[in-house]
Amino acid sequence: MINEFLSFKSAYISEGFTIAGSKEKKGRLGELYDVTVEDDKCGEDTFEKGERNMFATAVKGLISKSNIKASDIGALVGGDLLNQIISATFAARELGLPFIGLYNACATYVESLIISSMLVDSKYQDRIVCFTGSHFSTAERQYRYPLELGVLRSPVSQWTATGVGSTLISSIDNQVAQITKGWVGKVVDYGVDDVNNMGAAMAPAAYETLLRIFKSTSTAPSDYDLILTGDLGKLGSSILRDMAKQEGYYLGDNYIDCGSLLYYDEQQVLQGGSGAACSPLVFNSYVLKGLKEKKFSKLLLIGTGALMSPISSFQGDTIPTIAHAVEVVAVQEAKK
Amino acid sequence: MIISILKAFLIGGAICAIAQVLINYTKLTNGKILVLFIIIGCLLETFGWYSKLIEFAGAGATIPISGFGAALTKGAIKATHDIGILGAVKGGLEATAFGIGTSILLGYFVALIAKPKTKKI
Numbered sequence: 001m002i003n004e005f006l007s008f009k010s011a012y013i014s015e016g017f018t019i020a021g022s023k024e025k026k027g028r029l030g031e032l033y034d035v036t037v038e039d040d041k042c043g044e045d046t047f048e049k050g051e052r053n054m055f056a057t058a059v060k061g062l063i064s065k066s067n068i069k070a071s072d073i074g075a076l077v078g079g080d081l082l083n084q085i086i087s088a089t090f091a092a093r094e095l096g097l098p099f100i101g102l103y104n105a106c107a108t109y110v111e112s113l114i115i116s117s118m119l120v121d122s123k124y125q126d127r128i129v130c131f132t133g134s135h136f137s138t139a140e141r142q143y144r145y146p147l148e149l150g151v152l153r154s155p156v157s158q159w160t161a162t163g164v165g166s167t168l169i170s171s172i173d174n175q176v177a178q179i180t181k182g183w184v185g186k187v188v189d190y191g192v193d194d195v196n197n198m199g200a201a202m203a204p205a206a207y208e209t210l211l212r213i214f215k216s217t218s219t220a221p222s223d224y225d226l227i228l229t230g231d232l233g234k235l236g237s238s239i240l241r242d243m244a245k246q247e248g249y250y251l252g253d254n255y256i257d258c259g260s261l262l263y264y265d266e267q268q269v270l271q272g273g274s275g276a277a278c279s280p281l282v283f284n285s286y287v288l289k290g291l292k293e294k295k296f297s298k299l300l301l302i303g304t305g306a307l308m309s310p311i312s313s314f315q316g317d318t319i320p321t322i323a324h325a326v327e328v329v330a331v332q333e334a335k336k
Numbered sequence: 337m338i339i340s341i342l343k344a345f346l347i348g349g350a351i352c353a354i355a356q357v358l359i360n361y362t363k364l365t366n367g368k369i370l371v372l373f374i375i376i377g378c379l380l381e382t383f384g385w386y387s388k389l390i391e392f393a394g395a396g397a398t399i400p401i402s403g404f405g406a407a408l409t410k411g412a413i414k415a416t417h418d419i420g421i422l423g424a425v426k427g428g429l430e431a432t433a434f435g436i437g438t439s440i441l442l443g444y445f446v447a448l449i450a451k452p453k454t455k456k457i
Contacts, residue, residue, distance in 0.1 A: 047452075136454055137455075145367075146452070147452040147453070147455060148452055151366040152356070152359055152366070162454075194363040195365065196363070197363075
């Protein structure tokens with residue numbers, strides 16, 4: 001049996017928490033984050049330790065914000081962009097909770113939402129915490145150059161967002177919103193090999209998933225209050241608009257790219273934000289607020305990830321990409 | 337004095353402008369562009385052309401990384417004249433030893449007193 005998508009009956013999004021860096025604080029959603037840090041090492045002596053500190057803070061903050069105890073959490077599900085996903089793993093060591101580590105680059109957040117929904121919907125656990133994020137200064141040296149190297153950035157490049165978002169997925173705390181459907185992405189490669197141009201590489205993956213969503217549910221872009229992609233950036237999201245238009249799907253003002261939304265143009269981020277922090281930061285602040293205030297009743301969140309490694313790029317490989325998606329429905333809407 | 341500063345600015349600026357065009361309009365990464373410029377400097381100096389550029393523009397031609405490539409070739413050719421074919425192996429590094437040694441040494445000292453910071457742009 002092949003299902004076009006996964007259906008969830010009782011996977012609820014009950015609360016979200018965000019911690020972001022100082023550049024993100026100066027961005028469009030700066031007022032909406034729960035915590036922002038001026039020092040992106042978080043008082044630690046390396047950026048990597050600072051990043052894992054943010055991961056731990058995101059979980060602890062979520063626990064106190066949603067008035068639960070750490071022992072109420074069945075498992076932590078999430079990951080980050082560093083080798084061997086050390087940020088999420090080391091934070092999980094500190095938190096002492098069961099941990100499922102994931103890597104799908106910047107699509108990790110939506111991947112973790114899908115897996116958490118499976119876990120709570122199947123009644124294996126009542127509460128799962130998803131947490132993913134990224135950090136400019138650690139990702140920069142993981143994927144590009146040492147921070148000390150003063151080279152100019154390519155105009156098609158994006159800025160890795162610094163921050164972590166965490167979400168409480170529950171089968172019982174059913175007040176805010178519900179994850180009703182999930183689409184697991186296919187690995188797509190249209191042959192882009194420019195490691196500076198992630199948006200162009202990932203747009204086809206987002207397009208394939210978007211097309212599967214509309215075809216499998218017989219819907220159109222106008223059926224959703226909001227369609228979000230993870231971190232295509234300005235160039236990538238305009239490519240996605242063009243590709244969708246050719247199939248007769250017009251993405252209007254209800255389409256937003258999380259990476260493009262994070263920063264103002266004058267913040268010199270070129271094509272906008274990227275990184276595993278984009279979708280969790282936007283979802284757990286702006287989107288969750290909109291869901292609570294009944295501004296949105298039905299939306300799509302499409303996480304986009306570029307799955308190359310520095311080694312595959314050195315060896316001249318093209319960039320494989322993936323896009324996972326979930327349909328999120330406000331609780332009142334779902335009960336109708 | 338003003339004229340030589342102007343010449344250095346024009347030639348040095350032109351070399352950097354070529355690199356900027358490569359960053360903007362090709363998929364070459366910064367590392368590859370640096371290596372490309374070293375090789376171009378090496379090749380030009382094989383015929384003594386880069387030396388002529390240095391005579392004209394001074395620091396405008398020696399400071400960009402292509403000047404380092406030219407120095408490698410120049411050293412290799414000179415040492416070959418002095419001690420024969422093995423000089424091709426020895427001469428390049430010998431001629432650039434001062435620059436390489438200084439940057440390694442200064443790199444260590446700077447690492448002792450400065451910490452990496454997040455880029456602003």
